[in-house]
Amino acid sequence: MIVVIVNTVLIVSGISGLLALLLVIADMLFANYGECKININGKKELNLKGGSSLLTLLNESGIYLASACGGRGSCGFCKCKITQGGGPLLPTEKPFLNKTEINNQIRLSCQVKVKEDISIEIPEDIFNIRKFKARVTDIKDLTYDIKELTLQLIKPDSIDFKPGQYIQLEAPPYEKSKQPVSRAYSISNAPFEKDFIQLIIRLVPDGLCTTYVFEYLQVNDIVNVTGPFGDFYIRDTQADMLFIAGGSGKAPIKSMLEYLVKNKSRRKMVYMFGAQTKKDLYYTALLEKYEKELLDFTYVPVLSKPTQECEWEGKCGYIPPYFPEYIKDPKNTEAYLCGSPGMIAAVIKGLKENGVPEDKIYYDSFA
Numbered sequence: 001m002i003v004v005i006v007n008t009v010l011i012v013s014g015i016s017g018l019l020a021l022l023l024v025i026a027d028m029l030f031a032n033y034g035e036c037k038i039n040i041n042g043k044k045e046l047n048l049k050g051g052s053s054l055l056t057l058l059n060e061s062g063i064y065l066a067s068a069c070g071g072r073g074s075c076g077f078c079k080c081k082i083t084q085g086g087g088p089l090l091p092t093e094k095p096f097l098n099k100t101e102i103n104n105q106i107r108l109s110c111q112v113k114v115k116e117d118i119s120i121e122i123p124e125d126i127f128n129i130r131k132f133k134a135r136v137t138d139i140k141d142l143t144y145d146i147k148e149l150t151l152q153l154i155k156p157d158s159i160d161f162k163p164g165q166y167i168q169l170e171a172p173p174y175e176k177s178k179q180p181v182s183r184a185y186s187i188s189n190a191p192f193e194k195d196f197i198q199l200i201i202r203l204v205p206d207g208l209c210t211t212y213v214f215e216y217l218q219v220n221d222i223v224n225v226t227g228p229f230g231d232f233y234i235r236d237t238q239a240d241m242l243f244i245a246g247g248s249g250k251a252p253i254k255s256m257l258e259y260l261v262k263n264k265s266r267r268k269m270v271y272m273f274g275a276q277t278k279k280d281l282y283y284t285a286l287l288e289k290y291e292k293e294l295l296d297f298t299y300v301p302v303l304s305k306p307t308q309e310c311e312w313e314g315k316c317g318y319i320p321p322y323f324p325e326y327i328k329d330p331k332n333t334e335a336y337l338c339g340s341p342g343m344i345a346a347v348i349k350g351l352k353e354n355g356v357p358e359d360k361i362y363y364d365s366f367a
């Protein structure tokens, strides 16, 4: 009897899965949604051929919503308010939206297929985001798995950004990816000279964009970047600053520090950088220079797995146990964090336990 029930369930779910797949294929091959209107903020109207995602159609019209995953539905960055049209909320959107956002008609624009006229609301500053053509002028190894890229902007030839913001780099189709892929990378230089940007990129094994950068990208190549995006930037207060990063998370922090050095900031700053071994450390000389140039800046590298070869006499283990030593006035401390989601979660927990207010903790998670 049980065997019959299990078989029936398997057959029914198999048939429903097949039907769903056939519907998706039929939709891709035969559906024609004709021309659809996208009304933006009640002011601007685009007439476009329906059938693609809202994110794609906006991109094609030169309006760039944030996206760190290139439309795969895995970053949750491409939120936008849809006041009319857009169809029902999809299961793929739900994990990224809280109740308030759902009640406020917020959707993931990469998941919403435009099949009818649609009205959306987006912040006005999104119209300042541009797609740039840039020439790779330098590729430098910072460690065995981290590279620094310098990109000279060609068209447009200058960018305005806040230290800490990121761009999206597009890797063109290549051997390992039939489609172009776009990924988020923080700008690592400060915005004093506006005609170039630098990025710090860590190789993710089998990652589509980073493999392209590490194995295919050459000096003089032309790439597309879109930006700037993000709300990870320095708050203009006099509070103490605690920077915490791991791996390529040094990128936005370097931009912020460069900016603070140039502006002769007098704020108290501590920078704790987590790495496994000494060969994962980089920019050490630069950070020691900043220690001399800034009034009150301490750089604290912490190694979680130092080997004998490291001959390491500095801090070992994880970062949070050192908080009592470096956070002198927790209520008056702003924390700027950048790194993997796991590291960010552990650090936020430690900061809260040490009295840093949650609303003074800012972060970019390199998910």
Ligand SMILES: Cc1cc2nc3c(=O)[nH]c(=O)nc-3n(C[C@H](O)[C@H](O)[C@H](O)COP(=O)(O)OP(=O)(O)OC[C@H]3O[C@@H](n4cnc5c(N)ncnc54)[C@H](O)[C@@H]3O)c2cc1C
Binding pocket: 068, 075, 166, 181, 183, 184, 185, 186, 187, 199, 200, 201, 202, 203, 204, 205, 206, 207, 208, 209, 210, 211, 230, 248, 249, 251, 252, 364, 365, 366, 367
């Ligand atoms: C706001 C923001 C800023 C970022 N800034 C930087 C930066 O300055 N420098 C930088 O190097 N990266 C940065 N990232 C991460 C970057 O966007 C990519 O996710 C990363 O480079 C991997 O892209 P990929 O195409 O090579 O890998 P994918 O093809 O996307 O992924 C391949 C596999 O690796 C996993 N994976 C994806 N990312 C990581 C990761 N970081 N570590 C381990 N596994 C991973 C995926 O789940 C997948 O299974 C940032 C991310 C965000 C959201």
Ligand code: FES
Binding pocket: 055, 066, 067, 068, 069, 070, 071, 072, 073, 074, 075, 076, 077, 078, 108, 109, 110, 111
């Ligand atoms: S672009 Fe990443 S979830 Fe939509």
